[in-house]
Amino acid sequence: MTVTVKFCGAAGTVTGSSYLVQHPGGRLLVDCGMFQGAKTIRELNYGGFPFDPSHIDRVLLTHAHIDHSGLIPKLCRNGFRGPILATRETIELLEWMLPDSGAIQEAEVARLNRRNARRSRAGVEAIYTRLDAEQSLHQFRPVPFGEWTEAGTGLRARYWNSGHILGGASIELEIATGRPRRPTLRLLFSGDIGPVGKPLQNDPHAPSGYDCLIVESTYGGRERPVLGDEERRGVLRGIVRESLEAGGNLLIPAFAVERTQELLFDLLELMAAGELPRVHVFLDSPLAVRATEVFERHMDPALRGRHSGPSPFRAANVRFVTDQEESYQISQVRGGAIIIAGSGMCDAGRIRTHLKNNLWREKATVLLVGYQAPGTLGSLLEQGVKAVRIHGDEVAVNARIRKIDLYSGHADHHGLLDWVRERLPLRRSIFLTHGEEASLAALAAALPAIGIDPAQIVVPRLDETYAVDRGGLAHRVRDSVPPRLAADQMDPALWGRDWHNEYAALALDLQHRLQQATSDRERARLLSRLRRQLDR
Ligand SMILES: [Zn+2]
Structure with missing residues (x-):
């Protein structure tokens, strides 16, 4: 055979x-x-x-x-x-x-x-x-x-x-x-x-x-650029400092496994070295918390960097949040905290509540740390849209949107x-x-x-x-x-782009044009032009 x-x-x-x-x-x-x-x-x-x-x-x-x-x-x-x-x-x-x-x-x-x-x-x-x-x-x-x-x-x-x-x-x-x-x-x-x-x-x-x-x-x-630990952390340090100086929260939509642990690890290394202030860091994702525990059990001790304690992902200023009520309380924090929450492309999970509470604030920063698939909320933020819909509500995007592509x-x-x-x-x-x-x-x-x-x-x-x-x-x-x-x-x-994606992009463009129109008359004219095309 x-x-x-x-x-x-x-x-x-x-x-x-x-x-x-x-x-x-x-x-x-x-x-x-x-x-x-x-x-x-x-x-x-x-x-x-x-x-x-x-x-x-x-x-x-x-x-x-x-x-x-x-x-x-x-x-x-x-x-x-x-x-x-x-x-x-x-x-x-x-x-x-x-x-x-x-x-x-x-x-x-x-x-x-x-x-x-x-x-x-x-x-x-x-x-x-x-x-x-x-x-x-x-x-x-x-x-x-x-x-x-x-x-x-x-x-x-x-x-x-x-x-x-x-x-x-x-x-x-x-x-x-x-x-x-x-x-x-x-x-x-x-x-x-x-x-x-x-x-x-x-x-x-x-x-x-x-x-x-x-x-x-x-x-x-x-x-991809080959960056050592120092260079990679240098880029992260720059963005975190800039966000904290602005006075708002820093939101990081992160994937639960690996990306979250890499970010926590680098943030704590920078804080331990005195290169970043020890501000509150919330890891607000039950799945990411569980994944971090698996890392703590199995990570190669040789890769722990300067951490001598039981975990390279924990410190007095880091809070692991699994409870929904506590997650809600964090969403009331107006500034000065780093909030890491899933999902990484913002299409589900607790990050959406945090985005709803922070996107409209000019002092807030959103840091995208991974690939954003077309059509996801994360990709809209990456494109620089001025407003998004979250949980049925329209939210203005005034926060600063940053992106780093160093974690792969x-x-x-x-x-x-x-x-x-x-x-x-x-x-x-x-x-x-x-x-x-x-x-x-x-x-x-x-x-x-x-x-x-x-x-x-x-x-x-x-x-x-x-x-x-x-x-x-x-x-x-x-x-x-x-x-x-x-x-x-x-x-x-x-x-990559089947008709469903084409349709979603068209609907979004139409919505944007209608919002930008200066009068209801202009909106009505745009819609009747579209209607004539459809009826032809
Ligand atoms: Zn894989």
Whole structure:
């Protein structure tokens, strides 16, 4: 029997990582991630899997991020009964993240169904619930870094630090082929690869010499400035000082895992060195507080910097807030505090209440510290809009909006190339995944310069299957399950901005024009012009 890899996600796009490996001893999944971003892609979360979950014998999970782990509760609900192998850190993070994701799915569907009911449309069911997520946690089994683990009949796996987030791994597979000349096949799934010199993680590492590599491409074609700890903290110090001097609060919308801990770590380092005043810092996010506790249990002691105490994330002036009532009290603080709250793109969570109470104040500052997807509240603030709607109310944006791009979980273009070069020699093929089209193309174009033959490079599309152990190179094989997206939906160029996004942008522009109009007559004229276009 041939060994095949089917690309069930993160193929031609970034999210939904999931690879089905069929081998002589069974079937396993590497990752089972949720699709995020454009609506065409997100709808895949509601449909069926391109395989029967009850036929999968194991899941091997690279890391806790929802775009790699988020469909595990659905997989279990739909019949998967096997073990899920992940590092202990990943499991502890998911004990909070998956139930949180379940609660988000339930809330989203409740909102959608209220709208459907008003339009006399049938209701939809949540992708999974908090309870589904809690039940799936029983199937997790911890695996250590750097040691072989039996992962099926004739198959073993090793996990290597990928330098991306706490517990994040690249996964090496060694598969018995039953062939006398080449008894084993070696594959390496990169997971997400972190940058060298990341604040709280050791640099990525794995052995070399594989039949096939499956490599993420998020930052293909893009370079980031390489800043040391001192330089990075210098930029943060400048913005924090400026915000405190203005007299208002500094709001930082932050992602619960890793970004929050990096920010807390740097803020406390600066305060301990006397470079920033010890103002109140509120970490107002139950999920981020839980994630920080996982960091405290598992972080490499060598990375703790000047902190000698039990935690590099705590100090007398830092308050961890989980209680809703206390969160409300913080939202009454008018100035001089640093408030870190989720979500990172401001589209959910407690940051929205804090934004509502601070955005209209000229002395307040909002610091964006990560990627803001199109259509999110964070991206509107980034674009400099003058007013936003939060919880149904219009709020003027008078606060100063700042952005820093120094905290990244991903290696850039050269970081990815360095990682691949260190994994050579490569016997067969390299698959490029987990990237937008331009990033995939840029990375593919750069690989020949490090000694990879162009014929070895494959950029798979969603739901394509490749045989990886016959002849020299991997080659595509027919699959009995048809692809989930039709040919015209397979154009990744359409995924970033499908018509739903176009519509949202148009509605926003229209609203803006109506607000800017000087009289109701002008507004009426604009609307009747639009109406004539529609009726043509
Ligand atoms: Zn990730």
